[in-house]
Amino acid sequence: MASPAKxxxxxxxxxxxxxxxxxxxxxxxxxxxxCSLAVTVHHGTVMSLDxxxxxxxxxxxxxxxxxxxxxxxxxxxxLLHPAVRKGRKGDGKFTRVTWDExxxxxxxxxxxxxxxxGGASILPYSxxxxxxxxxxxxxxxxxxxxxxxxxxxxxxxxxxxGAANMALYGxxxxxxxxxxxxxxxxxLWGVNxxxxxIHLIPYVRDAQARGATLVVVDPRTTxxxxxxxxxxxxxxxxxxxxxxxxxxxxxxxxxxDEAFLREHTRGAEQLRExxxxxxxxxxxxVAGVDxxxxxxxxxxxxxxxxxxxxxxxGLERNRNGGNAAMAVLALPAVGGKFGVRGGGYSMSNSASWxxxxxxxxxxxPDTRLVNMNHLGRALTEYRDPPVDVLFVYNCNPAATVxxxxxxxxxxxxxxxxxxxxxxxxxxTALYADVLLPATTFLEGYDxxxxxxPISLELxxxxxxxxxxxxxxxxVFGELASRLGVLGEQEPAGELDLLVRVLDSLPGAIGADIxxxxxxxxxxxxxxxxxxxxxxxxxxxxVDLFSAALEASAPRGLYRYQPDPATRQYPLALISxxxxxxxxxxLGELPRPDVKLLMHPADATxxxxxxxxxxxxxxxxxxxxxxxxxxxxxxxxTVSLPxxxxxxxxxxxxxxxxxxxxxxTDLGGGACFNDARVQVGSLATA
Ligand SMILES: Nc1nc2c(c(=O)[nH]1)N[C@H]1C(S)=C(S)[C@@H](COP(=O)(O)OP(=O)(O)OC[C@H]3O[C@@H](n4cnc5c(=O)[nH]c(N)nc54)[C@H](O)[C@@H]3O)O[C@H]1N2
Ligand SMILES: Nc1nc2c(c(=O)[nH]1)N[C@H]1C(S)=C(S)[C@@H](COP(=O)(O)OP(=O)(O)OC[C@H]3O[C@@H](n4cnc5c(=O)[nH]c(N)nc54)[C@H](O)[C@@H]3O)O[C@H]1N2
Ligand code: SF4
Ligand SMILES: [Mo]
Numbered sequence: 001m002a003s004p005a006k007x008x009x010x011x012x013x014x015x016x017x018x019x020x021x022x023x024x025x026x027x028x029x030x031x032x033x034x035c036s037l038a039v040t041v042h043h044g045t046v047m048s049l050d051x052x053x054x055x056x057x058x059x060x061x062x063x064x065x066x067x068x069x070x071x072x073x074x075x076x077x078x079l080l081h082p083a084v085r086k087g088r089k090g091d092g093k094f095t096r097v098t099w100d101e102x103x104x105x106x107x108x109x110x111x112x113x114x115x116x117x118g119g120a121s122i123l124p125y126s127x128x129x130x131x132x133x134x135x136x137x138x139x140x141x142x143x144x145x146x147x148x149x150x151x152x153x154x155x156x157x158x159x160x161x162g163a164a165n166m167a168l169y170g171x172x173x174x175x176x177x178x179x180x181x182x183x184x185x186x187x188l189w190g191v192n193x194x195x196x197x198i199h200l201i202p203y204v205r206d207a208q209a210r211g212a213t214l215v216v217v218d219p220r221t222t223x224x225x226x227x228x229x230x231x232x233x234x235x236x237x238x239x240x241x242x243x244x245x246x247x248x249x250x251x252x253x254x255x256x257d258e259a260f261l262r263e264h265t266r267g268a269e270q271l272r273e274x275x276x277x278x279x280x281x282x283x284x285x286v287a288g289v290d291x292x293x294x295x296x297x298x299x300x301x302x303x304x305x306x307x308x309x310x311x312x313x314g315l316e317r318n319r320n321g322g323n324a325a326m327a328v329l330a331l332p333a334v335g336g337k338f339g340v341r342g343g344g345y346s347m348s349n350s351a352s353w354x355x356x357x358x359x360x361x362x363x364x365p366d367t368r369l370v371n372m373n374h375l376g377r378a379l380t381e382y383r384d385p386p387v388d389v390l391f392v393y394n395c396n397p398a399a400t401v402x403x404x405x406x407x408x409x410x411x412x413x414x415x416x417x418x419x420x421x422x423x424x425x426x427x428t429a430l431y432a433d434v435l436l437p438a439t440t441f442l443e444g445y446d447x448x449x450x451x452x453p454i455s456l457e458l459x460x461x462x463x464x465x466x467x468x469x470x471x472x473x474x475v476f477g478e479l480a481s482r483l484g485v486l487g488e489q490e491p492a493g494e495l496d497l498l499v500r501v502l503d504s505l506p507g508a509i510g511a512d513i514x515x516x517x518x519x520x521x522x523x524x525x526x527x528x529x530x531x532x533x534x535x536x537x538x539x540x541x542v543d544l545f546s547a548a549l550e551a552s553a554p555r556g557l558y559r560y561q562p563d564p565a566t567r568q569y570p571l572a573l574i575s576x577x578x579x580x581x582x583x584x585x586l587g588e589l590p591r592p593d594v595k596l597l598m599h600p601a602d603a604t605x606x607x608x609x610x611x612x613x614x615x616x617x618x619x620x621x622x623x624x625x626x627x628x629x630x631x632x633x634x635x636x637t638v639s640l641p642x643x644x645x646x647x648x649x650x651x652x653x654x655x656x657x658x659x660x661x662x663x664t665d666l667g668g669g670a671c672f673n674d675a676r677v678q679v680g681s682l683a684t685a
Contacts, residue, residue, distance in 0.1 A: 018042070023462040024052055027066055028132035028441050029582045032197040032348075032452030035062045039442065039462045046070045046442055046463055054518075057177055057453040058199045065579065065586050072440065073466055077424040077588045079437035080467025089412045092430040099468065102434050107482045109417050110147065110389055117385035119148030120368040123378065127156050128583065129394025132446030132459065136394055138359055138497055139476035145362040146485035153371045155668045156401065158348060160316040163667035164325035167546035168333075170536030171351035173527050175308055175344055176453045181206040182342025185304035187215045189328050190239065191312020194223040196577040197452050213304065215297055217242065218314065219574060220597070220639060221632040230297055233634040236572045236673050237318035238287040241560050242294065243327035245283035247275040249298040250334050257336025264530070265333055267545025274558035286560065288634065301335060306343035314576055318674035319561045322666020326549070327558055332529075333542045344529035350451035352521055358504045359497070361490055373661050373670045376403040379410020391419045393438070393472065398427035399584040399645055402670055404657035405621045421475060424588055427646045437469040444471045445498050454525045458513050473497040553665045561665065569618045569676040571602065571638050575655040578641040587645040594648050595628035597639040598679065603629045606679060613650065613682040616640070618675065621657030624650035624682055638679060642672065650682075
């Protein structure tokens with residue numbers, strides 16, 4: 001094919017032994033921003049990564065962790081060749097084999113499992129990985145579907161917010177970063193862009209400089225909460241009642257936009273009824289905030305325009321997370337906030353490109369559907385058939401999936417055949433029977449699709465594959481061929497797939513990318529809701545009371561399920577994104593000690609002081625780490641980072657050891673922020 005736009009130029013830095021080259025690419029990691037990158041390469045080796053100006057939103061700077069990505073590419077944890085297990089599961093002892101031997105073994109074992117138990121005994125297990133279009137949902141999906149493996153419900157993240165956004169608006173594109181400065185009021189709800197999407201920060205600051213009011217709803221005092229006009233430090237899991245009190249206020253004071261509700265929505269009456277019980281006093285007492293402050297926020301929202309609500313992912317990860325997202329996302333419809341630049345809601349824009357993955361060469365079979373949050377159960381409890389082959393790629397479940405103890409117990413099963421296709425020796429890779437080395441995004445093509453701003457950019461290989469690592473498309477193409485499920489004319493590797501995807505992208509996107517232009521969707525990269533974009537629901541209306549969701553939620557829509565805290569485990573544990581890792585990616589790099597954040601009142605009540613070694617425990621497990629006593633987390637809530645590797649705590653268990661595998665009210669999502677724990681001194685344990 002014609003190679004996509006040339007993207008190399010001489011480096012500014014003179015490097016010992018000759019000049020370096022700067023290669024343009026893009027960051028496809030699971031981060032909303034999808035930065036354009038300028039990678040300095042010297043003699044085929046990555047020297048440094050920086051931001052490039054190609055992307056107007058991320059222009060010029062990138063996060064500190066991806067600056068260190070070279071340490072992953074060439075680090076001691078990198079997997080360099082295929083290998084098979086030598087020692088006990090989890091010991092991490094492997095013998096090198098050839099790709100041919102490794103893939104023959106995997107194919108044989110898959111055939112044997114299918115013959116003995118049926119295809120459903122094979123569980124492909126994947127999540128974001130590099131998160132680009134070429135590293136998932138293409139040849140892998142074709143293989144699993146045609147071979148008849150179990151299906152996986154990819155619910156680790158964004159399942160509740162996704163279900164709510166789909167039901168309400170059919171995932172209508174939302175306000176992008178560039179339009180934040182247009183807003184007079186910004187409500188950041190359960191989101192911490194200082195870690196999780198840093199390119200939003202300058203836009204929020206700009207809005208503040210122009211006089212916008214900032215409200216942050218978060219149990220922690222995040223950097224933006226510190227500079228906010230109002231910080232509502234809610235109890236985790238109570239957002240639904242806070243938002244319902246705001247709805248009640250809109251209806252009760254005649255500020256619900258009745259004309260908009262009549263013309264563009266369904267179900268407003270039912271929402272009004274469900275909100276009616278949530279007076280400020282009642283909601284404030286459940287949420288653990290001051291009623292007058294809550295009223296102030298409701299009044300600010302009712303009286304401001306353009307008003308922007310940013311719905312993050314922190315609020316979805318609990319038993320009420322789906323209804324929280326419903327109530328928060330419904331605010332602009334009831335308050336009549338759409339139709340102006342900077343007014344409406346802001347959430348994931350990943351659906352904006354209307355990409356329907358026509359390149360997956362097979363329909364979904366009707367095989368067993370496994371909720372990925374139930375991996376531990378699936379491995380230890382499922383019978384008829386049991387999980388006989390587990391194929392993990394783009395995911396590190398030993399670190400990132402609820403109920404770590406049970407996940408590890410399952411991975412440790414002697415009779416389970418586990419394939420782990422990875423870049424580095426993760427906690428999961430240690431349990432592999434067969435290890436397959438994967439390329440990183442610096443060694444192959446991938447599409448970086450932003451989900452904060454609306455952008456899509458092709459990432460290119462800047463260096464050759466390290467060791468014998470191969471791309472997902474190459475490996476799944478070859479495995480599918482070996483298993484006889486790939487047609488002669490079908491793409492069988494990364495370059496074939498790249499061409500197929502470029503040809504299948506809707507509109508002129510593929511053509512733009514081929515010529516090096518930045519593609520934009522037909523409605524532009526800064527759509528105004530209800531001017532440029534409209535709900536993609538069946539009748540084009542906002543469905544404020546989806547019958548399907550009402551039937552599926554345990555207590556129905558806009559209902560609150562009470563706090564499960566007990567006297568034994570009274571503290572709510574949350575585990576938000578940290579600036580050190582992307583989920584668990586880059587968690588292998590050396591890092592300072594992990595700390596549990598705890599409010600001074602809770603520490604005093606337990607006789608604990610800053611820097612104590614503590615055990616954080618509940619009926620599922622325990623984590624040993626250092627304590628940080630800080631008023632940056634509300635009383636009654638403690639916080640540990642998401643994405644820790646097992647080596648980063650004192651006892652080899654991490655946050656997910658304390659996380660129940662209960663599911664959210666809508667969408668079957670994970671309840672990472674709904675753990676209840678007790679904390680004690682490790683010295684006196
Ligand atoms: N540096 C970095 N960036 C990332 C990631 C990463 O791991 N590291 N992960 C990426 C991914 S996969 C995702 S999904 C996004 C997530 O990005 P965010 O939407 O920012 O999600 P979290 O970091 O999970 O949580 C955000 C905030 O929600 C708060 N919170 C916790 N529980 C509740 C609650 O019940 N109610 C409210 N109102 N707030 C609550 C937390 O204190 C936290 O400050 O970030 C992406 N970007
Ligand atoms: N405690 C707690 N845990 C959480 C969360 C939380 O809030 N709290 N949040 C959750 C969230 S939001 C998410 S999105 C999940 C994410 O959880 P995971 O899906 O497990 O994400 P990562 O930890 O980034 O692991 C992705 C792995 O894929 C590998 N990889 C990357 N690119 C490729 C590739 O091209 N090919 C192959 N074969 N492998 C590749 C990387 O090396 C990495 O080890 O974590 C969840 N875990
Ligand atoms: S992780 Fe996010 S902020 Fe960091 S380089 Fe990638 S896209 Fe940019
Ligand atoms: Mo996520």
